[in-house]
Amino acid sequence: MTQEELFKKLIAHCKEYGFIFPSSEIYDGLGAVYDYGQNGVELKNNIKRYWWDSMVKLNDNIVGIDAAIFMHPRVWEASGHVGAFNDPLIDNRDSKKRYRADVLVEDWMAKQEEKIAKEVEKARKRFKENFNEEQYLATSPRVLEIKAKMDAIHARFTAALNDNNLEELKQIILDCEIVCPISGTRNWTDVRQFNLMFSTQMGSTADGANTVYLRPETAQGIFVNYLNVQKTGRMKLPFGIAQIGKAFRNEIVARQFIFRMREFEQMEMQFFVQPGTEMEWWSKWKETRMAWHRALGFGDDNYRFHDHDKLAHYANAATDVEFNFPFGFKEVEGIHSRTDFDLGRHQEFSGKKIQYFDPERGESYVPYVVETSIGVDRMFLQIMSAAYTEEKLENGEERVVLRIPAALAPTKVAVMPLVKKDGLPEVARQIIDELKYDYNIAYDEKDSIGKRYRRQDAIGTPFCVTVDHQTLEDGTVTVRHRDTMLQERIKIEALRAMVDKEVSFRELFKKIKA
Ligand code: ATP
Numbered sequence: 001m002t003q004e005e006l007f008k009k010l011i012a013h014c015k016e017y018g019f020i021f022p023s024s025e026i027y028d029g030l031g032a033v034y035d036y037g038q039n040g041v042e043l044k045n046n047i048k049r050y051w052w053d054s055m056v057k058l059n060d061n062i063v064g065i066d067a068a069i070f071m072h073p074r075v076w077e078a079s080g081h082v083g084a085f086n087d088p089l090i091d092n093r094d095s096k097k098r099y100r101a102d103v104l105v106e107d108w109m110a111k112q113e114e115k116i117a118k119e120v121e122k123a124r125k126r127f128k129e130n131f132n133e134e135q136y137l138a139t140s141p142r143v144l145e146i147k148a149k150m151d152a153i154h155a156r157f158t159a160a161l162n163d164n165n166l167e168e169l170k171q172i173i174l175d176c177e178i179v180c181p182i183s184g185t186r187n188w189t190d191v192r193q194f195n196l197m198f199s200t201q202m203g204s205t206a207d208g209a210n211t212v213y214l215r216p217e218t219a220q221g222i223f224v225n226y227l228n229v230q231k232t233g234r235m236k237l238p239f240g241i242a243q244i245g246k247a248f249r250n251e252i253v254a255r256q257f258i259f260r261m262r263e264f265e266q267m268e269m270q271f272f273v274q275p276g277t278e279m280e281w282w283s284k285w286k287e288t289r290m291a292w293h294r295a296l297g298f299g300d301d302n303y304r305f306h307d308h309d310k311l312a313h314y315a316n317a318a319t320d321v322e323f324n325f326p327f328g329f330k331e332v333e334g335i336h337s338r339t340d341f342d343l344g345r346h347q348e349f350s351g352k353k354i355q356y357f358d359p360e361r362g363e364s365y366v367p368y369v370v371e372t373s374i375g376v377d378r379m380f381l382q383i384m385s386a387a388y389t390e391e392k393l394e395n396g397e398e399r400v401v402l403r404i405p406a407a408l409a410p411t412k413v414a415v416m417p418l419v420k421k422d423g424l425p426e427v428a429r430q431i432i433d434e435l436k437y438d439y440n441i442a443y444d445e446k447d448s449i450g451k452r453y454r455r456q457d458a459i460g461t462p463f464c465v466t467v468d469h470q471t472l473e474d475g476t477v478t479v480r481h482r483d484t485m486l487q488e489r490i491k492i493e494a495l496r497a498m499v500d501k502e503v504s505f506r507e508l509f510k511k512i513k514a
Helices: 003-016 038-057 073-078 101-130 133-139 141-162 166-175 219-223 226-232 278-294 341-350 376-387 424-435 449-459 469-474 492-503 506-510
Strands: 020-022 034-036 062-064 086-091 098-100 192-195 199-202 210-213 239-248 263-273 303-307 317-325 328-339 356-358 363-365 368-375 388-392 398-402 413-417 441-443 463-467 476-481 487-491
Touching: 003 020, 003 376, 003 388, 034 038, 038 062, 038 239, 038 263, 038 278, 038 376, 038 506, 073 210, 073 341, 086 101, 086 166, 098 101, 101 133, 101 141, 101 166, 133 141, 141 166, 219 239, 219 263, 219 341, 219 368, 226 239, 263 278, 263 376, 278 303, 278 317, 278 328, 278 368, 303 328, 317 376, 328 341, 328 376, 341 368, 368 376, 376 388, 398 449, 413 424, 413 449, 424 441, 424 463, 424 469, 424 492, 449 463, 463 492, 469 476, 476 492, 487 492
Parallel strands: 062 239, 413 441, 413 463
Antiparallel strands: 020 034, 086 098, 086 192, 199 210, 239 263, 263 368, 303 317, 317 328, 328 368, 356 363, 388 398, 463 476, 476 487
């Protein structure tokens, strides 16, 4: 199965099993907007809890807020979004399709990397045990040729982005002979800038109405509340403010399911530090955030850092955590050192003093900020793509299983009476009554046990508990484990402790050095 086929299957699976539906589907959907279904919302809530608790509960110097989506329009002037929250777009005249010019070039570079990887694989097969990858990479004329071309384009690309040179960006696309995947032609328009903010009107009459924006990031809600939180919480530097909330961007292209949406959710934490200590904190947060991702057990090699080619107007250091999605390594989280840009600008635009009095230094200053910013939906996609597995079983049957870490699974336990009579459903209900205050539990009495197991595998339920006639005699049930499919008999009284141990966030949190 190719990665593309896998991705298509994953999207179909998300819909079939109530994780994600296209928005307003009965009206044929709305571009890049999605709804979460009955299982999706549970997984999403668990992701948010994993993040929130790792920030707010595990760190006594981080607190949370929940700011409004609408903000004073001046906020977005101060932040630079009105002037500069743009993406470079380009159209193909034949297919009439629109693309992000920078993404076309990035994809071209990823393809060159793939070409090198293929050369390496070919050589590995040819030279067998004698193969030395390092030496091959350093000497193969073919690899060196691809690399030299890539490096040259990379240098031009970085310069073009930094200088906002749209003509050069188009020239790079032409020089790399990038074609539109739909029409296959190189009939490109010029590159233009496009502002990604959605706007609407606030106020009851059109005359007196003000243009307001749907926030394109949650961070500004934290910056404008810096003083409120610092004063009311008597916070001392360094300290952080965390927030989870919706953000909106009128993305130019939106063809990758929930990877790039026009309405999405962010989990952001702004960490306020003494000027001069920001690099130290930036490194520390990089490490902590990587540990948070890796704790889920999807394989350390599936993550990497990618430093930004172009630093945003506010940053002095920036890196992305990238995950190996079915469509390649892509950003899930950004870790940025934002200097005193945001607070400084809000101080300037609002005319209010936004400073911290440092008792140790005996002076006041505008704090520096290190932020960690992750999309809930991209995290969701990371989990689904890592968890989705198709397996051939010993008896020749196939199963689809979602290997979602137990702490994040939408349903923790499915309780099933073997048959719908002899008092077995009643016992199953009693077990549910005992567990339902702590966990999400499902009840299923339809079809064969095998079929019921498959249904739970497909939504990632870690445990199936079967009540049978022996249960009536000795008070034991069969517990079947999702990943190993192993079964064991345990006492009903022991169920709670077993589930608790396996689904608790505790083990995940221990792996993060907070
Ligand atoms: P990209 O380069 O992919 O457009 P970005 O660098 O603009 O992303 P940030 O502004 O750093 O993204 O936002 C922080 C996080 O918010 C991203 O790492 C991503 O997880 C999430 N995010 C950003 N834009 C979207 C979107 N359109 N849909 C879903 N998640 C998004």
